[in-house]
Amino acid sequence: MDSILLLPLVALLVVAISWLWDYTVVRLIWRPHCIAKEFREKQGIRGPAYKFLGGNNGEISRLKEEADDQVLDNLRDHNYLPRIAPHFLKWRAQYGEAFLFWYGAKPRICIFDYELARQILSSKSGHFLKNDAPPTLVALMGKGLVLLEGTDWVRHRRVINPAFNMDKLKMMISTMTGCAQSLAKELEDVAAKNKDRVTEVDLNQKFRELTADIIAHTAFGSSYQLGKEAFQAQHELTEITMATLFQVQLPGLNYLPTERNRRKWRLQKNLRDTLMQIIRSRLSSKDGEYGNDLLGLMLGACASDEQGEASSLSMDEIVDECKTFFLAGHETTSLLLTWTVFLLSVYPEWQERLRNEVLRECGTDQCPDANSLGKLKEARNKNLFLYTI
Ligand code: HEM
Structure with a gap:
């Protein structure tokens, strides 16, 4: 074959092989292995084993599906975590209050210690950044306040x-x-x-x-x-x-x-x-x-x-x-x-208390406005309408 054609082909092949090497061997095998080892040996943080490509996604989906199938038999039972995040509870029991798990090849640390969570959320050190969102999520919600960091977020x-x-x-x-x-x-x-x-x-x-x-x-x-x-x-x-x-x-x-x-x-x-x-x-x-x-x-x-x-x-x-x-x-x-x-x-008893409060403060034919909302103390204490960003 003509060397003018051969050279670009060889170059293309080299690029493809190095990309494949970097993607499969480095990112999907070597990096997860090193991260898990580092956390285990240096900080004593363990967790479910990383599975090639999918991480722990398979187990998370399976446990969530099982939890979804369970019937809510006691309506007054407020222990919801087993239904919402059964995987976290399972791993907490196995590995303790802090553990490492994998969304695909992306490592995540889960912590159950409230004081630690408070420190992380209020830290101004710049060490704790938001997760890198998958492209599908970015396309869905745009690079707005929720996903932005640093000076862009401030702007x-x-x-x-x-x-x-x-x-x-x-x-x-x-x-x-x-x-x-x-x-x-x-x-x-x-x-x-x-x-x-x-x-x-x-x-x-x-x-x-x-x-x-x-x-x-x-x-x-x-x-x-x-x-x-x-x-x-x-x-x-x-x-x-x-x-x-x-x-x-x-x-x-x-x-x-x-x-x-x-x-x-x-x-x-x-x-x-x-x-x-x-x-x-x-x-x-x-x-x-x-x-x-x-x-x-x-x-x-x-x-x-x-x-x-x-x-x-x-x-x-x-x-x-x-x-x-x-x-x-x-x-x-x-x-x-x-x-x-x-x-x-x-809890119909609460329904009654809140209804009475609304009728008392807003009357029967007046619609709640900014002033009357401020007077609904029972509802506010129960956090029934409280959210500002
Ligand atoms: C019950 C209602 C809501 C809950 C539980 C809720 C929860 C949250 C949480 C936990 C965050 C922090 C996310 C993070 O930093 O990773 C957040 C941020 C945010 N929420 Fe909400 N939210 C609620 C309603 C709303 C509403 C009504 C809006 C707008 C109309 C809104 C817009 C935002 C925005 C823009 C951010 C990013 C703020 C920033 O980083 O500066 N949220 N919300």
Whole structure:
């Protein structure tokens, strides 16, 4: 063969072999072996053995599936950890309060010591960084506040902080109660159609719709319909991501045009295009006002930066923050509501106390507002509505 052709081929082969060597031997075999040995011998931290490529993902999925199949027979049993994280409990019993385990070839240390957890979470040393998120998660939630570190995190935080000051949050309360009232009305209407005014409803689904509605309104204001479309695409992407979270991720698999990947790419494009559409229409608003919702405040902060103030976010970064807020604020709050209603049904005495308090402080025909919320001491003490970032 002509040496002009042969040389590039040889070079290509050398590159491919060294990549394969680095990926399989160094990253998938040698590195996990050295890390496990180092922790075991130098710090006495042991853990379940690393399995080639998949780490402990197989065992985690199996234990979680077994736990999911168990029936919740004692509703007042508050020992939930065996259902949520059975793998951690199993390894804690085997290896102690701190152990090393593997998400694929990524090492993780789990600690059960609260004091240690407090020190790590409040440490300013810069030693404890956030986990490197898998590409599927980054595509889903964007490189927003939850995944950012260091100066980028500070810059984003500076732009977003004003959206969460107390006055702005208070202004959002009427939007929130409005959404909650339409859900209450919908449920009443459904019940009214039945003879005995009783009906069965999947409340978890209803709360998902409610929290999506609230985030779409508070983040995107007048553009909330488009916001909900973006949200639907993100919801479908979440399902794909969660279904593959513990599967072995071979490099390159994400680029193959499989049916799942093609659906994923389509949804990612829809999500981005819809968010861009919302942002563009806001930027072209004639009066130069961007609005009082989260998006408006982000755009306003960036516009003020063009005049030489504060920090700014690029268009892509704003899109990423929109994705982050949808994801961070949706499932968390809807599950909190479902869980609260579940607990109130298990403890009717508390249901009665809280209902009496609401009726006492807000009356029968007044909707709760910022002032009356402050007076709901029983509910606050029970942490029934308390969350600020
Ligand atoms: C019950 C409800 C919620 C719970 C339990 C919850 C939980 C958490 C936790 C544990 C973190 C820290 C994550 C980490 O640093 O690794 C976090 C951060 C965050 N959450 Fe929530 N969250 C809730 C509601 C919300 C809502 C409603 C929003 C927005 C609309 C939101 C947006 C965020 C953001 C942006 C961050 C990152 C903050 C930063 O790093 O500066 N969360 N949340």
